Amino acid sequence: MITAADLLEGPRGRRFLLELLRQLLDDESGPGEHLHHVLFWAEYHVMRERGDAPTLVGPGTDRPEPAPSDQELADALRAAVDVADPSSVRPVHVLRALADTAAAARYWQEPDGEDVLLARAGLGPELARLARAWAGAPAVDAVVAPSDPAAPWSTVFDGDHGPEPLRSTAPGDAARALRDWRRALQAEVDAVGWRDRRRRVDARYSGEWWSTPPSGLLVTTPSVPSHGPLGVWAVEDDMGWEQATVTPVVPREGARVLVLDDADDWAAVCRRWPIDVSWTTRRHDWYRTTGRDAGWVTPDWEGVAEAYDAVCLTMRCWLRAAGTAIPVGADTASVIAGWTPGSTVWLRDPVPSADAPRAVDLVFDNDRLQWRRSD
Structure with missing residues (x-):
C-alpha cells in the first residue's frame, strides 16, 4: 500500500498528487479553472527566470500577468482540494494521472516548471491533504499496488521495436545484450x-x-483489469504512441527477482555493482535535473545478472525517488531515470511457457482517453 509519505517524498509523487486532482476538476470553470490559471502564470515565470519560458501567443500576451505569490498559489490549490471528492476517484483517473506524471519527467534538462512549484514549502499543507486522501483511495491501491503483481504483461509499442510483442529469443540473447x-x-x-x-x-x-538496463531485454508490468498493463500508460520520455501489442508472460518458477522499493535499495545496488560515470555526459544531464555536481555512478546490470534473474522497480520507489540525487557514497550519487514505474526487467532469457501466450492489440481512444482492444 502507498502511504501519504510516499506521495510527498519525491517529485514524481508530488506531481502525481496534482495530476490526480486535475482528473477530478473542471479546468474551464470554478476552482479548477482558477488553479489552472494561477499555475500557468506561476510556471511561466519560473521558466522565464531560468531563460526557457515558452512563447506566448494570443490576445494580451504582450502584457504577461505578474508572477502569483506563493500564498496565491496555495489559496488556489486549497480551493481546488476543497471541491475534489476522493470517493469519485476511479482506476482510469489514476492511470491518466500516472501517464501525465511520467510524461512530465525530464532527466536531461531542468525540471518541469510545475515540479519546481510543487517543491515549494508553501504548498506543503495542501499537498499533504491530497496525499492523505489519495493514499487511502481504493482506486489508487488497485493501480499502484495491484492484487496480482505476479501476472505480468510485456508491452511493445507500434514503431518502437516492431509489431511482435515477444520475438523468438535464442539462448544467450539477454547475456549478449548485457x-x-x-x-x-x-x-x-x-x-x-x-x-x-x-x-x-x-x-x-x-x-x-x-x-x-539495456533495451532488448524483456520488460513486464502488472495489468489493471479492464484498462491494460501499466506499461502502456506510465511511460517516461513518451513518444506519443497510440498503438501497442501486449502479451501475458509466465514468469520462471523460482526466479530470483531483485526488488527495488526505495532509494536505499537503489543505493545498495550501486554500491555493490557500481560503474563510475562521473565524467560522462550524465554529469551535465543529471546536474540539470538535480542541481548536484559531484561523483555519479550507475548500476552495472551485467553484474546484477550474475546474482538475479530480474530487477523490479516498484511504483513506491518510482514515486519516492525517481529523478532525485540518491546518495551512494561519501561523494557519489545516482539517479533513477528512464524507468516505467512498477516494471520488471528480465536480465536472463525467459523460459518459454508451455501454453502459448495470446497477444492483444491495443489502441489509444482519444475520445475516451484510455486504451482499448483494437478489434
Whole structure:
C-alpha cells in the first residue's frame, strides 16, 4: 500500500498528487479553472527566470500577468482540494494521472516548471491533504499496488521495436545484450578526455541520461483489469504512441527477482555493482535535473545478472525517488531515470511457457482517453 509519505517524498509523487486532482476538476470553470490559471502564470515565470519560458501567443500576451505569490498559489490549490471528492476517484483517473506524471519527467534538462512549484514549502499543507486522501483511495491501491503483481504483461509499442510483442529469443540473447551494453558504456567512460573534465557542469552538453538496463531485454508490468498493463500508460520520455501489442508472460518458477522499493535499495545496488560515470555526459544531464555536481555512478546490470534473474522497480520507489540525487557514497550519487514505474526487467532469457501466450492489440481512444482492444 502507498502511504501519504510516499506521495510527498519525491517529485514524481508530488506531481502525481496534482495530476490526480486535475482528473477530478473542471479546468474551464470554478476552482479548477482558477488553479489552472494561477499555475500557468506561476510556471511561466519560473521558466522565464531560468531563460526557457515558452512563447506566448494570443490576445494580451504582450502584457504577461505578474508572477502569483506563493500564498496565491496555495489559496488556489486549497480551493481546488476543497471541491475534489476522493470517493469519485476511479482506476482510469489514476492511470491518466500516472501517464501525465511520467510524461512530465525530464532527466536531461531542468525540471518541469510545475515540479519546481510543487517543491515549494508553501504548498506543503495542501499537498499533504491530497496525499492523505489519495493514499487511502481504493482506486489508487488497485493501480499502484495491484492484487496480482505476479501476472505480468510485456508491452511493445507500434514503431518502437516492431509489431511482435515477444520475438523468438535464442539462448544467450539477454547475456549478449548485457555484455554489449557493458562494453559500450565502458568505452564511453574510457573515451572521457581532459577537455571533458574541464568542461563547465552547466555546459549545454548532453548524451545518454537513463539508468535502466539495456533495451532488448524483456520488460513486464502488472495489468489493471479492464484498462491494460501499466506499461502502456506510465511511460517516461513518451513518444506519443497510440498503438501497442501486449502479451501475458509466465514468469520462471523460482526466479530470483531483485526488488527495488526505495532509494536505499537503489543505493545498495550501486554500491555493490557500481560503474563510475562521473565524467560522462550524465554529469551535465543529471546536474540539470538535480542541481548536484559531484561523483555519479550507475548500476552495472551485467553484474546484477550474475546474482538475479530480474530487477523490479516498484511504483513506491518510482514515486519516492525517481529523478532525485540518491546518495551512494561519501561523494557519489545516482539517479533513477528512464524507468516505467512498477516494471520488471528480465536480465536472463525467459523460459518459454508451455501454453502459448495470446497477444492483444491495443489502441489509444482519444475520445475516451484510455486504451482499448483494437478489434
